[in-house]
Amino acid sequence: MRYLYMDARRFGNVQGLTIKGTRRIYDAFYSSAGMLFAQRGGFFRPYHDAVFRRFWNHDIELDDLAAISGIVTEFGGSAGDFEAYVEGPARAEHDRIIDEAESLGVFGVPTMVFNGELFWGGDRIPQLIERIRDPSTADLALGRNRA
Numbered sequence: 001m002r003y004l005y006m007d008a009r010r011f012g013n014v015q016g017l018t019i020k021g022t023r024r025i026y027d028a029f030y031s032s033a034g035m036l037f038a039q040r041g042g043f044f045r046p047y048h049d050a051v052f053r054r055f056w057n058h059d060i061e062l063d064d065l066a067a068i069s070g071i072v073t074e075f076g077g078s079a080g081d082f083e084a085y086v087e088g089p090a091r092a093e094h095d096r097i098i099d100e101a102e103s104l105g106v107f108g109v110p111t112m113v114f115n116g117e118l119f120w121g122g123d124r125i126p127q128l129i130e131r132i133r134d135p136s137t138a139d140l141a142l143g144r145n146r147a
Contacts, residue, residue, distance in 0.1 A: 011122065012056070019056045031062040033090040034072055037082050043075040050074065
C-alpha cells in the first residue's frame with residue numbers, strides 16, 4: 001500500500017496535485033451519485049475536479065451527503081434535486097454501472113475498454129490511442145493471425 005501512495009504522489013506532483021493517504025475506508029456512493037448527477041447537469045468536469053482535489057487534500061468526506069450536495073450547488077446544481085436523485089434512482093443506476101463494469105472485467109482505475117479489449121493503467125493510454133487510430137493492431141497484440 002505504501003508503494004501505491006508513493007506512485008500516486010508521483011503522478012499527482014507532475015500535475016500539481018497533492019495526494020495524501022486516505023484516513024479511512026469510505027462509502028463513495030454520494031460522491032459517485034454526484035458525478036452521475038453532474039454529468040446530466042453539464043458540470044461534470046468542475047464537480048469531478050473539485051471532489052478529487054478536496055478528497056486527496058482531506059478537505060471533504062466522500063460519504064457526507066451535505067458536503068457533496070454543497071459541491072453540486074457550487075457548480076449550479078440543485079441540492080434538493082440531487083438529494084431526491086440520491087433517495088430515488090441513483091442507487092439502481094450506480095449499481096447497474098458497477099455490475100456492467102465488472103462484467104467487462106474492470107478491476108481498477110483507470111480502466112478503458114475499446115472494442116471489447118480492456119486497457120488498465122495510465123501507462124496503457126498510448127496503446128489505447130494506437131488501437132483507436134488503427135484497430136487492426138489488436139490482432140497482432142492479442143496473438144491472432146490476421147491472414
